[in-house]
Amino acid sequence: MTDVSIDTKTFRASLLKWYDKNRRPLPWRASGGKAPDPYHVWLSEIMAQQTTIPAVLPYFMKFVGKWPTVHDLAAASADEVMQNWAGLGYYARARNLHKCAKYVSDELGGRFPDNQEDLKALPGVGDYTANAIASIAFNKPANVVDANVERVMARIFGVTESMPDSKPQLKALAGEISKDEKKRPGDYAQSVMELGALVCTPASPKCPTCPVSDFCAAKSKGIAASLPARKAKSAKPQKHGYIYWITGPDNRILFERRGEKGMLAGTIGLPTSPWVEKTEDKTHLPSITRGKASKVLVRHGFTHFDLELHGFAVILGNTDVPAGGDYFWADAAEAAKLGVPTVFKKALKQFI
Numbered sequence: 296m297t298d299v300s301i302d303t304k305t306f307r308a309s310l311l312k313w314y315d316k317n318r319r320p321l322p323w324r325a326s327g328g329k330a331p332d333p334y335h336v337w338l339s340e341i342m343a344q345q346t347t348i349p350a351v352l353p354y355f356m357k358f359v360g361k362w363p364t365v366h367d368l369a370a371a372s373a374d375e376v377m378q379n380w381a382g383l384g385y386y387a388r389a390r391n392l393h394k395c396a397k398y399v400s401d402e403l404g405g406r407f408p409d410n411q412e413d414l415k416a417l418p419g420v421g422d423y424t425a426n427a428i429a430s431i432a433f434n435k436p437a438n439v440v441d442a443n444v445e446r447v448m449a450r451i452f453g454v455t456e457s458m459p460d461s462k463p464q465l466k467a468l469a470g471e472i473s474k475d476e477k478k479r480p481g482d483y484a485q486s487v488m489e490l491g492a493l494v495c496t497p498a499s500p501k502c503p504t505c506p507v508s509d510f511c512a513a514k515s516k517g518i519a520a521s522l523p524a525r526k527a528k529s530a531k532p533q534k535h536g537y538i539y540w541i542t543g544p545d546n547r548i549l550f551e552r553r554g555e556k557g558m559l560a561g562t563i564g565l566p567t568s569p570w571v572e573k574t575e576d577k578t579h580l581p582s583i584t585r586g587k588a589s590k591v592l593v594r595h596g597f598t599h600f601d602l603e604l605h606g607f608a609v610i611l612g613n614t615d616v617p618a619g620g621d622y623f624w625a626d627a628a629e630a631a632k633l634g635v636p637t638v639f640k641k642a643l644k645q646f647i
């Protein structure tokens with residue numbers, strides 16, 4: 296545990312003062328004394344899981360433009376939601392987003408719960424997201440700790456223990472500072488995250504312009520950029536498989552709606568064989584008995600593994616589709632509108 300202690304009241308006041316002048320006008324943030332829209336806060340928090348704000352912004356604008364209320368989103372089809380989510384990654388979020396919208400619309404009359412416990416009961420809402428929504432949308436006291444907050448805490452308190460082992464300590468330190476903020480807990484939570492996003496950035500913290508530099512142990516020791524400490528990363532596993540360009544006599548292309556479990560569950564893409572770790576274990580789908588290898592080679596990095604798919608071209612009769620999946624035909628114009636994850640966009644570009 297750290298032996299650094301700070302004046303938490305002055306720390307919060309300094310940060311809030313800076314936040315009032317410097318916060319970004321993000322579309323889910325309320326301004327002019329208005330309360331934030333819980334639907335917007337929830338949507339932005341789900342989209343921002345494992346994703347940067349610049350990547351979230353166009354998707355957020357698209358979703359609220361298409362579906363201005365949670366009732367509108369609930370009334371959309373699951374396919375439409377998945378297609379509009381395509382490219383944002385982590386597709387389980389999109390499935391849960393739609394389930395959650397339906398639940399809030401049908402069971403709660405369109406009103407999001409205002410407390411952590413009931414928020415956590417919603418599909419796709421875990422500890423962090425429940426705290427963030429309660430705090431930001433309803434100004435409830437909550438310890439909201441994301442990667443930005445962890446980094447700020449590691450530096451302010453000079454915590455040199457490596458991540459992820461230091462996570463509980465960083466969370467406890469964040470809670471020590473936030474627990475007595477009774478007036479503006481929502482703004483305080485956002486101010487720490489905003490400091491991490493704009494000033495206390497990962498590689499090159501802007502300490503000379505930092506509103507809380509007087510409190511910062513890492514700055515005074517000259518070790519800010521090295522915190523939070525991280526253990527050396529082990530190499531990501533490499534997976535292999537085939538990706539198929541299957542056309543029928545009318546030149547339509549065969550697509551697969553992937554199953555409800557596993558990577559990219561519920562998304563639409565070109566058919567693939569199973570993804571395996573050893574090249575020698577690579578096998579075609581059982582129903583692919585003829586066809587030829589193409590020059591297409593698709594490489595894609597997921598968070599936990601890298602994938603390499605070799606292209607294989609097959610011509611089939613219209614009804615002669617691989618067994619055991621959810622397959623359908625689309626022509627080139629229809630295919631362009633499907634909304635497929637990035638790995639399939641790469642493949643389509645190469646095949647076409």
Ligand code: SF4
Nearest residue numbers: 495502505508511519
């Ligand atoms: S002084 Fe530097 S390291 Fe410390 S919180 Fe501010 S930006 Fe981060």
